[in-house]
Amino acid sequence: MTQNTTGRVAELKIDGKVYTLPTLEGTEGDKAIDISNLLQETGYITLDSGYKNTGSCTSSITYLDGNDGILRYKGYDIEDLAEKCTFVEVAYLLLHDELPNPRELAQFKQLLEQFALLHEDMIHFFDHFPPYAAPMSILSVMVNCLSSYYPEMGDDPLANIDITAARLLSKIRTIAAFSYKKSMGQPLIYPRHDLSYCGNFLNMMFDNPVRPYLVQPAVVSTLNKLLILHADHEQNCSTSTVRLVGSAGVNLYSSISAGINALWGPLHGGANEMVIQMLEAIHNDGNDFIKYINKAKDKSDPFKLSGFGHRVYKTFDPRGTIIKQACDEILEVLHVSDPLLDIARELEEIALNDEYFVKRNLYPNIDFYSGIIYRAIGIPTNMFTVMFALGRLPGWVAQWTEMSVDPSRKIGRPRQVYIGEKQRNFVALDDRG
Numbered sequence: 001m002t003q004n005t006t007g008r009v010a011e012l013k014i015d016g017k018v019y020t021l022p023t024l025e026g027t028e029g030d031k032a033i034d035i036s037n038l039l040q041e042t043g044y045i046t047l048d049s050g051y052k053n054t055g056s057c058t059s060s061i062t063y064l065d066g067n068d069g070i071l072r073y074k075g076y077d078i079e080d081l082a083e084k085c086t087f088v089e090v091a092y093l094l095l096h097d098e099l100p101n102p103r104e105l106a107q108f109k110q111l112l113e114q115f116a117l118l119h120e121d122m123i124h125f126f127d128h129f130p131p132y133a134a135p136m137s138i139l140s141v142m143v144n145c146l147s148s149y150y151p152e153m154g155d156d157p158l159a160n161i162d163i164t165a166a167r168l169l170s171k172i173r174t175i176a177a178f179s180y181k182k183s184m185g186q187p188l189i190y191p192r193h194d195l196s197y198c199g200n201f202l203n204m205m206f207d208n209p210v211r212p213y214l215v216q217p218a219v220v221s222t223l224n225k226l227l228i229l230h231a232d233h234e235q236n237c238s239t240s241t242v243r244l245v246g247s248a249g250v251n252l253y254s255s256i257s258a259g260i261n262a263l264w265g266p267l268h269g270g271a272n273e274m275v276i277q278m279l280e281a282i283h284n285d286g287n288d289f290i291k292y293i294n295k296a297k298d299k300s301d302p303f304k305l306s307g308f309g310h311r312v313y314k315t316f317d318p319r320g321t322i323i324k325q326a327c328d329e330i331l332e333v334l335h336v337s338d339p340l341l342d343i344a345r346e347l348e349e350i351a352l353n354d355e356y357f358v359k360r361n362l363y364p365n366i367d368f369y370s371g372i373i374y375r376a377i378g379i380p381t382n383m384f385t386v387m388f389a390l391g392r393l394p395g396w397v398a399q400w401t402e403m404s405v406d407p408s409r410k411i412g413r414p415r416q417v418y419i420g421e422k423q424r425n426f427v428a429l430d431d432r433g
């Protein structure tokens with residue numbers, strides 16, 4: 001897909017001189033001003049802290065409309081994909097641009113089965129992490145390590161990309177489950193070819209030699225849904241990190257490892273863990289909602305309502321709406337009654353009727369209810385962001401690949417406006433008072 005220049009131009013007047021800048025429009029009407037020659041023509045750069053107004057690329061992967069709460073992968077509505085597909089189908093869609101037909105899906109699943117095991121030597125690495133190591137740090141290290149075990153990309157980062165993508169998708173699931181087993185001091189449970197992608201993950205997490213785990217279809221279906229909802233979200237912090245690192249020519253495994261680290265942050269994927277900590281704190285504080293709402297509104301307090309607000313969505317996050325419903329459904333199926341769910345519902349209600357949150361268009365995001373589902377299916381809090389990473393992997397790979405094949409690709413290298421000391425005379429060490 002190519003970008004559409006509109007033929008319309010934007011005019012910029014600096015010091016009395018008018019410069020014209022081309023504009024372009026995406027297939028869904030996104031508008032952009034092309035400033036690629038700005039510095040050369042005017043001597044000025046743009047300054048945009050946090051990139052609130054800056055497009056870093058054109059992309060044909062995910063469309064997001066934050067005002068109307070629309071999210072589509074490759075043109076398909078997230079609601080349809082979450083309802084009707086498995087995560088493996090959606091991963092295929094992101095990696096291959098089209099939903100798979102039955103034969104393509106069977107071949108893809110076979111690849112995932114083939115790559116499910118880790119090299120046995122890699123398994124020893126888990127022994128050297130302290131028992132309290134954060135699973136996100138283990139995940140990032142082990143994914144980076146894959147580049148040493150599978151250096152098939154060599155000098156050409158795109159060689160065998162389909163195989164590398166399938167290998168990564170399959171192995172990241174095994175790494176995630178093994179890191180949990182190690183943290184519990186339990187024997188590792190190896191992947192099984194007779195189980196689905198999500199069924200296998202659950203089994204590797206929860207099966208053990210003395211108490212076999214029963215893979216429940218309802219849990220598998222909920223996990224599929226959660227991973228699909230996380231699968232891509234255009235140029236967010238971790239995806240931009242994957243692209244930026246990859247733009248220097250870094251291999252896929254290491255670029256993804258960098259993305260995992262970016263995702264870890266509490267303002268990004270780490271928010272799902274923070275939500276549960278916040279709900280527990282409210283619970284332990286006798287459900288004093290107003291105290292926490294006031295803390296979130298107090299500018300001198302760094303506390304924020306975790307799971308609320310989004311850089312792009314200025315209305316309901318469509319993923320949040322689907323997750324909220326999935327949360328109600330799975331808790332009912334599993335007969336789980338979680339006091340934190342009631343607290344979350346009440347907190348949401350209060351925030352959505354509070355002028356501070358209304359004025360700033362702050363709504364629950366994907367992280368607000370996901371943690372309650374994870375708790376219900378037995379995933380411990382420190383694994384929540386790892387779950388996010390499992391879901392986001394196909395998006396990262398698709399974005400990295402799109403960046404890598406783009407003929408106009410350049411190394412990512414923002415500019416700055418220097419505000420430090422002007423040139424000054426050097427003072428020898430002995431002369432410095």
Ligand code: ACO
Binds near residue numbers: 267362366
């Ligand atoms: N609680 C209280 N106030 C908030 C919140 C919140 N959760 N989110 C934003 N605000 C306020 C800001 O203080 C700011 O107020 P001001 O205009 O008076 O200064 C205003 O709303 C705009 O917020 P920004 O921080 O400028 O918005 P930005 O787009 O930079 O940040 C972010 C978005 C990081 C998601 C923010 O809303 C936040 O910190 N939320 C909590 C953490 C979270 O849930 N992160 C997960 C996001 S989804 C994801 O990454 C998967």
